[in-house]
Amino acid sequence: MDEQSKRLSRADWENLEQVIDRFEHAWQQGQGPILEHYLPLAEPDRRAALIELVHRDIKPSNLIVRLEDATVKLLDLGLARLVLPPEKTGQSSTLTREGTLVGTPDYMAPEQTLNAHAADIRSDIYSLGCTLYHLLTGTVPFPGKNLAEKLLKQQVQEPRPLEQLRPEEPAELRTVLRKMMAKQAEERFQTPSEVAAALEPWSGRS
Numbered sequence: 001m002d003e004q005s006k007r008l009s010r011a012d013w014e015n016l017e018q019v020i021d022r023f024e025h026a027w028q029q030g031q032g033p034i035l036e037h038y039l040p041l042a043e044p045d046r047r048a049a050l051i052e053l054v055h056r057d058i059k060p061s062n063l064i065v066r067l068e069d070a071t072v073k074l075l076d077l078g079l080a081r082l083v084l085p086p087e088k089t090g091q092s093s094t095l096t097r098e099g100t101l102v103g104t105p106d107y108m109a110p111e112q113t114l115n116a117h118a119a120d121i122r123s124d125i126y127s128l129g130c131t132l133y134h135l136l137t138g139t140v141p142f143p144g145k146n147l148a149e150k151l152l153k154q155q156v157q158e159p160r161p162l163e164q165l166r167p168e169e170p171a172e173l174r175t176v177l178r179k180m181m182a183k184q185a186e187e188r189f190q191t192p193s194e195v196a197a198a199l200e201p202w203s204g205r206s
Contacts, residue, residue: 013073016060016135056119058127059107060134105150106140107131110183113151122185125195129180129188137165141181155183173202 055062055074062075102116109126112119133141141159144150159181162174176198182188189195 013064013066016063016065016131054119054121055124055127056112056116057103057107058124058131059104060131063131103127105144105147105154106134106142108151108154109185110155111185113154120185121192122188122190125180125188125192126182126185128192128195129177132177133159133162133181136162136169136177139165 058074063072064075065072101113102119103112105113107127107130109119109123112123112126130141137160142150142153142157144153162169162177163171176195179187179189179198180195189198
């Protein structure tokens with residue numbers, strides 16, 4: 001194990017999937033995690049955008065958080081796509097074959113379910129919104145019995161409103177989440193920096 005892996009494996013880091021599991025009982029009581037510990041979620045996505053990297057598989061198990069200083073790290077770049085200038089490559093740098101489903105269906109943007117090559121940083125923002133929805137509510141936004149049902153819901157269905165599951169959350173946060181999860185990419189936040197700014201009031205850093 002290299003030094004970075006050793007640092008990331010220490011007990012002060014929590015996997016978001018584990019956080020969700022730990023708060024399962026609290027959600028049943030109409031409660032949830034302390035948001036200021038987890039809402040700097042857009043920060044690693046913002047750093048990825050600076051090098052024009054599209055992750056394509058943002059989900060709770062690929063995010064770890066250190067509660068001490070609310071630092072979030074994005075793991076597993078196995079499906080990431082490096083977007084290079086056309087004059088250098090003529091296209092994005094990727095090994096994904098046409099028609100291949102890339103990502104995790106519970107968190108995939110609508111355009112990504114149709115064409116993995118169509119995924120850009122706004123697709124990651126959608127996935128981050130699905131992750132935040134799961135963190136807030138304890139359930140994925142589009143549960144389904146099989147892959148086809150989940151993919152169809154990502155295309156045409158809106159998730160159960162946050163106010164029904166967590167009515168105590170502010171309306172402003174619900175607005176941010178809806179924009180992150182807009183079906184049309186052009187209706188979402190366009191950069192992770194915009195997401196980070198929108199979530200700042202609940203990040204514990206303002």
